[in-house]
Amino acid sequence: VRSRPLIALLLLVCLVACERGETPVAGSSSLPPIDLSKPQDGGTLVRRLNLDISTLNPLALASRYDRYVANYLFTPVVYLDRNLQPIPGLADSWEISDDGLTYRFNLNKNATFSNGRPVRASDVVYTLKKIADPATEAVQAHDAFASLDVAKTRAIDDHTVEVVFRERLAAQLIRFIDVMVIPEDVYSAGDFRKDFITRAVGSGPYTLVRRDVGKEVVLQRRKDYWGERPHIETVIFKVINDHATALNALKQGQLDESIIAADTWQRERNNPQSTRIIDFQRFYTLNYNYIAWNEHNPILKDKRVRRAMSMCIPLDAVVQDLYQGTARAMSGPFTADAWAYNPTVPVVKYDPAGAQALLTAAGWRDTNNDGVLDKDGKPLKFDLIAMTGSATSKQVAQMAQSEMKNVGVQVDIVMMDGSQAIRRLMEGNYDAAYLSWDLDADPDPHAIFHSAQTPGSGGQNFVFYSNPEADRIMEEARHELDPSKRKDLYWRLHEILAEDQPYTWIVQVSAKWGVNKRVQGVASSRGFGFFQWYPGELGWWIAAPQGDTQHPAPASSSAGS
């Protein structure tokens, strides 16, 4: 008798819980057929944030997710096109002085911020000064504007701005993609670092409806947008940390796009239930994996040893077995789709016998018959750092370990999380590490291979590579404005680095993505994938958008049906 109220309560919970949403299920057969060739306006796109964004302040962007959101809200001075070449953004056109130090940008005269105020040249100057000011912590852009001459940079009139640098840099123009212009009157009031984490005023095609920290960011298309209006009315970014949850949401239609782990991607694209609704795509982005060799280690200082180590890595097996053919072997510091890539430089061949011979020539012999080569009484052994949280990182490290053991080299794998590893790298306190780089649109590798760019001086040459010829070429190429001369220099640099093997280059891994088939106009660029180029995600549209397109927050099931 006493348990009745409990049962009643449980029943109530069930009733409430099982009551279905009241929005009718759309997508029934009575809808007219869709003309897929003609972009349609309206609809809601639901995108994924693997991690919540840390800020909406476009100058303090830290992660790629911060950037995903900022790209809808702000306009950079220049955009990149599909080939990652600069095209007009907020600036309609520009002139660069012959000495390469002065940039004059002519701003779009119709451009306005989301609060209705026109964009003025003074806002661009303000934004640049903010980037140059170390207190802003503009980590992504600060370095690129380190040589900005703040005193000489000025607004010539309301729509013309003159930007002056102290150093001529070939990559400078491209770096204006990070100059997401903010309205001075709004951002100079209040605490710059604290007050713009959850609010934003920009000149982009969308405005912020709300940011619910830890959960979602909701954006709506601006009615008064000055440029070419995008098609999609509402963009919702959902924070979904878990890959399995994201995949389920994709399958169910609650989510329109997500990156997908390599093994899941291989499995799901052969699953008819998934392919019915999801378009599985992959593309190469500007990144590569490599083993870094610390040249402060006396063993690894010898480039013959480094080359021998490279010859121990069966790159074909890595590509085929670990990545099922969805990665490609690297021959040097440039990826195959970059103009700086020299196709005549070969990938280091897998050749254990050759590696053994090279080590013998370098004086390494197994004098005490313990299976490990030695020289001057010291064994040929070192630690290899691999990252926790990445299955393939461990697999590659283990493969390297067993292959190197076969030629008499003892490798001890040390697993570390990213934060710990980076600290060790920056202190130079390591032997070797399996790592990856995400590269910029411009291929300049100065910060990672120039001998002066050691961690102690703010650079990322944590392998302490030093070659005077390479130094000279990198310095020259950085300042060379003629693209064809610059290309020749990087082709030569590619040869030198491949010869010296400061890294053992492993693979460029393609990014795997799943996109709901109702999303149209999805294209990838040469190196940046779907996003961060123009039009990129701003060119997407949704087949048969439905519901009231004026609404900032659309019905829950419209995304799902």
Place this chain on the structure above:
Amino acid sequence: MTIYLVRRLLYAVLTFFGITVATFVLIHSVPGDPISFFIGRTGVTGIPLEVQAAIRHEFHLDEPLPLQYVYWLRGAITFDFGVSIVDRRPVRERIAEKLPATFQLNLVAFLLASSIGIPIGLWSATHSGHLVERASAVGFFLLYSLPSFWVALLLMQWLAVRFDVLPLFGMMSNDYYEMTVWQQFVDRTRHIVLPAITMTYAQLAIMARFTKSTVTEVIREDFITAARAKGAGTTAVLWRHAFRNALMPLITLLGITIPYLISGSVIVEQIFQWDGIGLLYYDAILSRDYPTIMGLTVATAVVTLLASLLADILYAVADPRVRLGERA
């Protein structure tokens, strides 16, 4: 009673300091610091050294550890736990905004587990050895040993993806803000079902078995036999005599369970994207966000200590022997 309370309170304060010092030393001795993490997250594109130095200075990371602790303690005394290194928002605010989600979920799970588990435990105690009771014991052990991430994914696969009766993840629908209050309630309830089930099933098993074993012990005692002998019915004996005397261990269980109400579960919160304390803790540790870690530690420690204090008081109230023992 007063001496007893004062003594317990003193223990609690001492323990509290012990916990904060230990946590402080521990998190600072884990390799990597917020700056190196930040560099990692931003892709090592280079933070100027002067900026790194400024950030370290701002958070007192450039000073000796004992001094850092003093700085922290000075703020903590006035309930100022500083600002997060990740986004510079006050730690208090960051915790306060996640607390309701975790509390809600865990409260529902706790209520479900106890309202189902305790009656089942009582029933099992009086039917000990019965075939159904034996089978349920095996069932509960099985339930208890199921890994929660697996159960969560299974629930998702069937109830959300395959049959689409419940929402897949999150705490509310996209159109939540346009709903009536009743619709909002329904929406919230629908979202809490799957994570709550995932949180409940193991707890339920513990509750049922725990109640069963403590009540069984009491039932064997002489006064129960006496109560039966005087002619009291089974239900009366169970509720009025056995259950009441089995309360002591249950109070202990309560004392252990209360802190869980605010310390979220990383696995459940991550899979269902239930934006609570568990995810915050996890992120804070990964990003070496010292102020947030310390803030969360304090919150958990305070609740844990209060809960055990409460349990101590309840013991004294429920059992006069505890109070008398102090005087002796």
